[in-house]
Amino acid sequence: MIPFAYSKPTAVDEAVKMAGPDARFIAGGTNLLDLMKENVARPERLIDINALPLRDVETTATGGLRVGALVPNSDLAWHPEVEARYPLLSQAILAGASPQLRNMATTGGNLLQRTRCYYFYDSAVPCNKREPGSGCPAKEGVNRIHAILGASDQCVATHPSDMCVALAALEAEVIVTGPGGERRIPFADFHRLPGDQPERDNVLEADELILAVELPAERFTTHYAYLKLRDRASYAFALVSVAAALEMDGDRISTARIALGGVAHKPWRVAEAEALLVGQLADQANFAKAADALLRGAQPLEHNAFKVELAHGAIIRALGEAAGGITQ
Amino acid sequence: MTAMQSPVGKPLDRVDGPKKVTGQAQYAGEFDAPGLLYGSAVSSAIARGRILTLHTEAAENVPGVRLVLTHLNRPKMAGENDAYEDMDAADGAPFRPLYNDRVLYSGQPIALVVAEDLEIARHAVSLIEVEYDVESHETDLYAQLDRAHDAPAELPEARGNVDAALAKSDQTIDVEYRVPVEHHNPMEPHASTVMYFPDGSLLIYDKTQGTQNSQAYIEQIFGLEGQVRVRAPFVGGAFGSGLRPQYQLVLAVMASLTLKAPVRVTLTRQQMFTFGYRPRMSQRLRMGASADGKLQAIEHSVIGQTSRFEDFTEHVAEWSGMLYHCDNVALKYSLVPLDVYTPLDMRAPGATEGVYALESAMDELACAVGMDPVEFRLANYTDFNANEGKPYSSKELRACYAQGAARFDWNKRSAEPRSMREGHELIGMGMATGVWEAMQMPASAKAALCSDGTLRVSSATTDIGTGTYTVMTQIAAAAFGLPVERVEFRLGDSSFPKAPLQGGSFTVSSVGSAVQKACDALKEKIWEAARQLADSPLAQGAVDDLRFVDGRLQLGDSPEHGMALEDIVATCGPIEAEVDGKPGEAREKYATATHSAVFAEVRVDEALGTLRVVRIVSAVAAGRVVNPKTAGSQIQGGVIWGIGQALQEETLIDHKLGRYMNHNLAEYHIPVHADSPELDVIFVEEHDEIVNALGSKGVGEIGIVGVAAAIGNAVYHATGKRVRELPITLDKVL
Amino acid sequence: MNAITPPPGGNSHAVHLISLSINGKKHELEVRPWTTLLDLLRENLQMTGTKKGCDHGQCGACTVLVDGRRINSCLTLAVMHDGAELTTIEGLASEDALHPMQAAFVKHDAFQCGYCTPGQICSAVGLANEGRAHSSAEIREMMSGNLCRCGAYNNIHDAVQEALPVCRGEGTA
Secondary structure, rough: OOOEEEEOOOOOOOOOHOOOOOOEEEEEOOOOOHHHHOOOOOOOEEEEOOOOOOOOOEOOOOEEEEEEEEEEHHHHOOOOOHHHHHHHHHHHHHHHOHHHHHHHOOOHHHHHOOOOOOHHOOOOOOOOOOOOOOOOOOHHHHOOOOOOOOOOOOOOOOOOOOOHHHHOHHHHHEEEOOEEEEEEEEEEHHEEEOOOOOOOOEEOOOOOEEEEEEOOOOOOOOOEEEEEEEOOOOOOOOOEEEEEEEEEEOOOEEEEEEEEEEEOOEOOOOOHHHHEEEEEEHHHHHHHHHHHHOOOOOOOOOOOOOOHHHHHHHHHHHHHHHHHOEEE | OOOOOOOOOOOOOOOOHHHHHHHHOHHHHOOOOOOOOOEEEEEEOOOOOOEEEEHHHHHHHHEEEEEOOOOOOOOOOOOOOOHHOOOOOOOEEOOOOOOOOEEEOOOOEEEEEEOHHHHHHHHHHOOOOEEEEEEHHHHHHHHOOHOOOEOOOOOOEEEOHHHHHHOOEEEEEEEEEEEOOOOOOOEEEEEEEEEEEEOOOEEEEEOOOHHHHHHHHHHHHHHHOOOOEEEEEOOOOOOOOOOOOOOOHHHHHHHHHHHOEEEEHHHHOHHHHHHOOOOEEEEEEEEEEEEOOOOEEEEEEEEEEEEEOEEOOOOOHHHHHHHHOOOOOEEEOOOOOOEHHHHHHHOOOOOHHHHHHHHHHHHHHHHHHOOOOHHHHOOOOOOOEOOOOOOEEOOHHHHHHHHHHHHHHHHHHHOOOOEEOOOOOOOEEEEEEEEEEEOOOOHHHEEEEOOOEEEEEEEEOOOOOOOOHHHHHHHHHHHHOOOOEEEEEEEOEEEOOOOOOOOOHHHHHHHHHHHHHHHHHHHHHHHHHHOOOOOOOOOOOOOOEEEOOEEEEEEEEEEEEEHHHHHHHHOOOOEEEEEOOOOOOOHHHHHHEEEEEEEEEEEEEEEOOOEEEEEEEEEEEEEOOOOHHHHHHHHHHHHHHHHHHHHHHOOOOOOOOOEOOOOOOOOOOOOOOHOOOOOEEOOOOOOOOOOOOOEOOOOOOOOOOOHHHHHHHHHHHHHHOOOOOOOOOOOHHH | OOOOOOOOOOOOOEEEEEEEEOOOOOEEEEEEOEEEHHHHHHHOOOOOOOOOOOOOOOOOEEEEEEOEEEEEEHHHEEEHHHOOOOEHHHOOOOOOOOOHHHHHHHHOOOOOOOHHHHHHHHHHHHHHHHHOOOHHHHHHHHOOOOOOOOOOOOOOHHHHHHHHHHHHHHHOO
16 A cells, blocks of 8 residues: 555544545545555545444434444444334345455445446556546446446446445435535435546545435335345345335335446436336336336446346346335 | 274365464465565556566665566576476466566566565555557457467377268257356465575475476576475465466565565465466367267367467367267367467366366257257267277266266256246256366375384475375375374475476375385385394284284284384384385276266246356266365365356456456455355265276366356256356346 | 564654554554554564455455454554454464364365465354354355355355354354
């Protein structure tokens, strides 16, 4: 790693004051240190936030759940409140990484995971996300794992998180603080599409710190599914993943949430697809219509056309499992 | 007092187990020395060209950096090619690290930073800037097929007339199977720690499958004859990656010679993708059979990739000429040189690819003929190796088919593809034959009876996880009638008696036979010594009456006419015997091979293409099994490798950049725990007094051979879709 | 005790003093910010039982227990663990007996080359501490962060399955 200075503040305002473009916060470190070892991330200062009081999981006044940014992934997945009230989130977290990594990785850090694009990770080759303006060899290179939706001419990377796919479906909010005070960012607005600024994964400013993720009051405790498809049975990033959550009124769907992972630069949701299902029977034909709507406009690359068909099948399967409400 | 049972054939726990489970086993990159320096290699970013300038000043100015080695300031190396030819060298001019300004492949080492600690070295590497004169490169085998030339391999002569036989066949197939580049990726990265002594001699801890190979290579290229000793007491997996000396060894020696100091170089995981690998290749099979399922013709044409500087060959097509009875056979092999590193033997080299194609094609032909795949193979069974014109010394493959099929419940399979399902999943069952040569190499061993009564046996061989420490201990203990606790087997030291490379499944056969012979020689010496003693109770005996039982040397069954071994050494002093073993003459009239029958069950999600291997039965005929526990583990490991080959492993190259892109363990997928199926290993009885003195054939390779074909055949049975390009990822099944 | 010299050249990246209990023994250590916990063990303390297989959290060979939880020691900085209780493979066995998980690994031949083994064993002890794996499928899934290139998975499974109840009885390692 390139040498850097290290400090460990004990209060949030102290940490925020230390922040800056030359600095990075470190919590679990599972992604940041990985990137620093590859010289992809090159901070001059690391601000260790592990001493900050951001480890609580507590019910909010509105019946939601506020999860401190430093809560480790495994603790969150196995938290009794999460297992009981947000089982979709538990399932998604446990589908990601490995037990060791989940013990280290934090809630806030998971939101800031960077893409697994091969080119981004290899500092010997061009990458617009790593070195803006250097080019994107992935577009015409080895792109089986890349985006089919929402990509730009400059970047075809995907967001790698499983947890975020569930958080998108659950419509969490991200609570951040910075020099201007606290702000709440709806999950759908937190991550961004690459556009002409592929170096920016999300809307967090360099001097902002994630304090917590807040989940709205629970709704999807019966009809949910997280389906992850990958190249081996475990410990691999998703080719495609689907978080599906339904509320049923008899045999009809009253609310639907569908988020896709592995297909875009952010967890992918399409309001129209979800609206299509409302008031409809939970059957294959309706699921297929929703899948069509979610994948409309997909622009596959040379090696990832299969993702369109795979995602289509996965959406139908996940919705079916969610509607059944029994396979959990 | 009853005589102890022979430890050969017993499932003894690994003798090195306690060291491995407590973290006490030390690997090449873990030996320390006062003032040890750390080297970190700089890898080229381009695939072909010339280094114009290496800007090393910034790196050299980092406090703690002691040296930046490049082709401009490296120590003198041999000029002639011969010096670089190691025991596993391919045809051509071996790669020479830091030799000149040429870049021959992406990832090539072009400099080494040596510093007082690892992090300083790695940081300094990031400060080195390189200017290249970039030349255009070619890395895509399939775009360069017109440049293929005949491989320098001695293939068996064609026999019969393939074209005529195909014309007369009732069923024919003409199919192409493709396999990708795969990398060995042992868990331990390649590392070398070089200890420098004031007299200029070196003690090197190297990750290698041949201590004497690394020793001779370093002695030759640096002109250090007699000054190099190489040790490898533990090797963290290799699977072929340690068969040739790798560049970290050369770089560490260069730095050590320059600085006259101890130096360690450990490759990063990314750099584990910057030397040998299993080559990408195309295999075309044209085969014909009569309506009653008799093979009429086999033509197996292989086109593999190699580097621009060496022609790498392995036995890919040969299996098609020896596994079944077939009178019309033609085997072809050509190579396409590319701007890549030279391929390297990787677990069951050649057979893993060749038998995959052959056994997949056999399944296709069985389907065409309408025969059960096992029946089809039995219909073409042979005890004769037509490539060599010799009968097999033993071949219990029929028993493999029978016992494997029975264990698997093969008879519950319905023949029709897509005919078995459960829920979302299609069920597929497939099988394949596996085969590997049962070779024997010259090897030596020394046996010594020590003053504490311990039997100490040694050989320069290694234990790459195969169980060499354990099985050699068993062989020696059995020879002497000693409990295994009183036998110490030492290995992994170039100063020990000569051993071949540890590979090819010939270590038990070669080194084991030498160990047994050394023990026999030592027994004779002990007897000679013991019978000379005053009042020796053994004085009157004849050699035929001699028994080594329970740590005693005695005549016949009478302990009173005998002596404890420790009493003999107490009086006579330590006694030792060193022998040279070589393959027996009896082998010459025979072909020798290990065989297996592999049965696989897969489940394929019909809508999603996701694929799981749920069950494998591998029935193996490998002669006498010295240790069923460690041998069983070898087969299990081979099967897991076969699953990786079938479903997951592929090193992806960006041909525009000429560079491997998934050079890490997150995206180069190997199986994980959750991929592991129910796994049954059967060793069928096989007696063979010809193959070697132990009757044992070795099991390191046979476990993987045939597995990918069995899985591919099962995928076809499940889905009706024939995937002819590995790995069978879900997108190919969708 | 420590074996670390301050960075030469007097750069501004201070050496930090941390207190770390390793296998029950207190260590006062000077570490530089960028030294990972894994490199601290292997290179500074010569405790090479903990292995480096990938250095990127992709293989599990470096698994250790921090306050009883299994983590990848390659992806964490030593300086972040001031005051922690660290258990490595060297700290599992008692003077005269292997830890039950170690003994089960030997008995079931749950390793070949041995390089992933310390990580597998520490991971399995962490698994026992978590108390979440009961079925075979759960053991396999929750051990999947530890690659074994030799392919000893089924034997590792058998060893873990046998030793889990014993380890749970003992509590944390």
